[in-house]
Amino acid sequence: MTRSGEPLLRVRELAVEFSTERGPVRAIDGVSFDVLPGETLGVVGESGCGKSVTALSILGLIPSPPGRIAGGSIRLQGRELVGLPERDYRHLRGKEVSMIFQEPMTALNPVLTVATQMTDVLMRHQGMSRRQARRRAIEMLELVEIPSPEKRIDDYPHQMSGGMRQRVMIAMALSCNPRLLLADEPTTALDVTTQAQVLEEMVRLQQKLGTSVVLVTHDLGVVAESCHRAVVMYAGRIVEEAPVEELFEHPRHPYTEGLLQSIPRIREEKLPELPTIPGSVPDLLELPPGCRFADRCYKADDRCRQQEPELELRCDIAVACFHPNRYAGCPES
C-alpha cells in the first residue's frame, strides 16, 4: 500500500543549526517527510531529538540568531517556505498554518481578553468586521465545548483553567480554517482526565474540518490514539516512519522497538523488571561517526559504528537502520 495524492506539506533534507558556546550544533539533520491533506502525522521522540525544532522551522519560528535553517526545503502546497521573508510568513501564520503550544499561558496574551485575541486574528486574516469576528469566535469556542462561550469569551486567560486555556488555543488556531495545524505537546501540561477531553476534541475537529495535523509529542500513547502515521526521531534524525498500526505492531528500528517496550503501561501482570534502553542520548556536539543509536543498540556491529544509515523507504515504511527487524507482508526490494 502506498499513499497517493499530492502532499500538503513536503519537508526534504531539512537541517537546522544553532550556534552555541561550544560551536555550531545541528539540532536536526536531513529530516524528510510528507503530510497529506487531512492526515495527522505524529512526530515522536525524547527530549532533544529535534521534534519541536522541526515544528518551529515549518512555521519560520526558529529564533535567529542563534538558530538558522542550514539546508533543505519545506514546501506547503508546492510553495517553498525556506527563505520566505518574515512579512510573507506573517501572512501565512494563523491563516494557512497555525500552531498550538504546550503551555497556552505563554502563547496567549495575559493582558488581553480572549475575545480581543480571537477577533484580532479573524479581522486580520479573514477581513471580518469586529461583530462578525466575535460571532465566529463564539462559534469556535462552542465547537471546543467551552461552557457558556458568549460569557467566557470576555475572560482573561488567567481566569480560565489549564484545560480551558488549551481549548481556547485550539479554537483560536482553527478559527481561520488553516490547512495545517502544528501541535507541539498540546496535552503534556494537562492532567490525564483533561488530556483525554482535549485530545478527543482535537481529533473530532480535525476530522470535521479536514485539517492536516503535525502532532509533536513524547507520548506514544497519544500518538497511538490520534495519529495516522508517525515519525520517530532520535538525536536530530528520523529513524523510522510508518503508519501507526504498523509502527506499534512491527517496529523496524531497534530504537522504536526499545521505546515501545520501555513505556510504562498498565499491564495485566506486573513485570519483575521494566525493559530499558541502556545508556543515554548522545551529545549532539560529540556525535559518533556511525549510527547515532549504535552505542545503545543491541544489534550494533562494526558497520553501524562507522557508517551512518540513510532513511530508506520500502512499501510505505521508512527505516534508517542496517539491521531492521523484518516482518512478513512487506516485500524486500
Add this chain to the structure above:
Amino acid sequence: MKPLLQVRNLRKHFPVRGGFFRRVTGWLKAVDGVSFDLPRGQTFGLVGESGCGKSTLGRAILRLHEPTGGRVLLDGTDITALERRALTRQRRHMQIIFQDPYASLSPRRTILQTLLEPMEVHRLGTPESRREKVLELLHIVGLGPEVLHRYPHEFSGGQRQRIGIARALTLDPKFIVADEAVSALDVSVQSQVLNLIARLQRELGISFLFISHDLAVVQHISDQVGVMYLGRLVETAPTDELYRDPRHPYTRALLSAIPVPDPKWRSRRILLQGEIPSPLHPPPGCPFHTRCPEAMPVCRREMPDWRPIKEGGIPHRVACHLY
C-alpha cells in the same frame, strides 16, 4: 508485624490571605483527613491529578510542612509530636527524592561534597568510612568513582536523579518519599531509574511513598496504591486489585483516561465532565460529585465514609456512597 508508617487523619490546611491587611480570608484544605498504613519494605503508590494534595501529603508526613492535625507514626515514634531537636535526629530515617534533581542539588558542590554532607551533619562515621560509603552508594545507583569531583550540571537528567537517590540513601533511611521522582525523565531513562528504585526497595528493605500522576508508573513500582482527590484519599487497595477491580468512579475514570500505546485498542473511555473544583471552595458532600457519572442525591449532601470493602493484609477501602 506493625506497619513501618502509620498515617492517621492527617490534615494540612494553608491560610489564604487577602485584602489590605493580609488577613486570613479562608483555608485551603490541601490535605484533609488522610489515613493509611505502609508495611515495612513496601511501596505505597500515591496518585492523583495536579492540585489534589499528593505532594503536600508527602511533605506533611516528613514535617517539611507542619501538619494542621492528625498523627504520623514511624516505627512507633510519633513524628508529629517530636520537638525540634528530636525531629532532626529522626530525619535521618526519612528522606525525600524530588522531581527535579537539578533544583535540589547545589550547583557549586561536587558530587562528593553533596553526598558527604548529610553524614557530616549527623556526625556519622569517620572521614574514611564516609568516603567509603559514598563510593558504595554510587556503585549501588550505577555510577562510577569518576563522577566524584564533577558538578551537577555535567550530568544528564537520569544521572542527576541517580545522584539524588544516592544522597537520599546516605543515612540508611527506613522510609523515602519519592515525589514525582521519574516524571521529568524520558521514557528510556525513566524505566532505568524505576528499576533502580524497585531494586533498592527489595535489597535494602526501604519503604517508599511513591507519589506520581502516572498510573502506569505507579502500578509497576507499588505494593498498594492510593488515589487522591481534593485533599482526600478516595480509594486504596493492593496494586493488582486496584487495577483489576477499581471501585471508585474517579479511579475508574482516571484509569480509562490514560492514552494506550496500542492503535488497535478501542477505548471505552469514561470522559469526566468539567474539571477539578478549586480546593478553596470544595463542593459540599462528596468532593467528586460535581464530575461523577454516578452521582446520587445523597452524594450532594453527605461526605461518604472511608470504609473497607475487603479486609486482608492490605484492605481495599473506598470513600463512595455506592458501596
